[in-house]
Amino acid sequence: MEQKDNTKNEKQINEVDCDEVIRKLNMILDGEVAKEEENQLLHHIDDCNNCLEQYHIEKSFKELLKSKLQNLNVSVSLIQTIKDRIKGKS
Amino acid sequence: MKQKKTPDIKENTTEETQTYSHEEKNENPDAFLEEELKPITLTKEEIDIIFEKEMLPHINALYTFAFRLTNNEDDANDLVQETYLKAYRFFGSYEQGTNAKAWLYRILKNSFINNYRKQSKEPNKIDYEEAETIFHSEKNNYNPIDSRDKVFKGLLGDEVSNALMALPLDFKTVIMLCDIEGFTYEEIAKIVDTPIGTVRSRLHRGRKMLKEMLAKYAASLGYDTSEETQNSEQEQD
Ligand SMILES: [Zn+2]
Numbered sequence: 283m284e285q286k287d288n289t290k291n292e293k294q295i296n297e298v299d300c301d302e303v304i305r306k307l308n309m310i311l312d313g314e315v316a317k318e319e320e321n322q323l324l325h326h327i328d329d330c331n332n333c334l335e336q337y338h339i340e341k342s343f344k345e346l347l348k349s350k351l352q353n354l355n356v357s358v359s360l361i362q363t364i365k366d367r368i369k370g371k372s
Numbered sequence: 373m374k375q376k377k378t379p380d381i382k383e384n385t386t387e388e389t390q391t392y393s394h395e396e397k398n399e400n401p402d403a404f405l406e407e408e409l410k411p412i413t414l415t416k417e418e419i420d421i422i423f424e425k426e427m428l429p430h431i432n433a434l435y436t437f438a439f440r441l442t443n444n445e446d447d448a449n450d451l452v453q454e455t456y457l458k459a460y461r462f463f464g465s466y467e468q469g470t471n472a473k474a475w476l477y478r479i480l481k482n483s484f485i486n487n488y489r490k491q492s493k494e495p496n497k498i499d500y501e502e503a504e505t506i507f508h509s510e511k512n513n514y515n516p517i518d519s520r521d522k523v524f525k526g527l528l529g530d531e532v533s534n535a536l537m538a539l540p541l542d543f544k545t546v547i548m549l550c551d552i553e554g555f556t557y558e559e560i561a562k563i564v565d566t567p568i569g570t571v572r573s574r575l576h577r578g579r580k581m582l583k584e585m586l587a588k589y590a591a592s593l594g595y596d597t598s599e600e601t602q603n604s605e606q607e608q609d
Contacts, residue, residue, distance in 0.1 A: 308572075308575060308576060308579070309572070312550060312557065312575075313556075314556070314557050314572075343524070343579065343583060344551055346524050346527075346532070347532065347536075347547070347551040347552065347582075348551060348552060350527065350528075350529045350532040350533070351529065351532060351533055351536065351548075351551075351552050352529060353432045353433055353435075353436045354432065354435060354436045354439055355432055355435075356431050356432050356434075356435040356449075356452065357449070360431075360435075360449050360452065360453065361428070361431060363453065364428075364431075364452075364453055364456045364457070365428075367453075367457060368420065368423065368456070368457070368460050369420075
């Protein structure tokens with residue numbers, strides 16, 4: 283993960299490569315990349331068809347999980363039991 | 373209750389896929405609650421109000437998490453109840469203003485580990501082998517399956533849920549916490565008690581496994597995974 287290449291300067295920093303983007307796709311979608319870096323990565327994604335496709339695949343999968351996996355409802359009686367047991371404590 | 377004699381299969385995936393790493397160490401799962409306990413200056417009435425306003429609203433999410441961990445309604449109910457009673461009892465270890473939901477999840481997850489270690493009952497063995505196989509087969513294969521949107525479109529919520537539940541514990545846990553509940557990596561790391569890097573890699577691998585399972589499942593049901601079919605979208609339900 284760590285790059286020995288210290289010759290990267292500010293001009294080159296925009297040249298994010300595909301490997302890096304792909305490696306960080308999930309982090310981007312999970313909101314775990316700092317704003318500035320995120321912008322660079324998204325900039326690359328906008329211009330690169332391959333990365334853009336992968337980005338959409340990952341994004342829609344994440345959205346699929348969120349939309350298909352709805353929360354269940356707990357029974358009313360459990361809520362009441364918990365409330366009663368807590369009330370009883372002093 | 374000690375297992376007969378587990379052969380030394382420390383190498384490769386045992387730790388990561390089968391158990392919470394936590395499980396091997398013989399820790400008290402509530403230790404963090406005791407350690408973080410601070411004296412409370414609030415009255416019982418005040419605590420009750422905070423409890424009702426900040427803790428109880430998360431009960432459906434917690435129940436859902438519990439159900440997907442245990443795959444059993446009664447166990448899930450017990451786990452949720454235990455979680456809330458502990459939360460109440462150890463209220464002093466909750467730092468007000470912090471994420472109450474994450475705190476409750478952490479208690480629930482620890483209680484779960486504790487219960488299943490005691491009963492040496494292991495939930496969701498189903499498809500464990502399949503998940504393992506998938507994991508081993510996907511190694512460095514970059515996007516080995518067709519996981520485009522439309523492949524999964526026809527799947528029902530229950531089908532996705534069952535596939536998720538069939539994943540090894542460590543993987544489904546982080547997926548639920550991240551993709552469904554939207555916790556940050558940092559919060560997840562705290563809930564499952566692992567470094568952030570581990571959270572990240574489990575998410576990565578877990579999603580790949582889940583994707584493969586769902587793609588296979590969708591294919592087996594005859595949902596079309598091939599290129600054509602632009603017309604007839606199944607739009608019933
Ligand atoms: Zn690219």
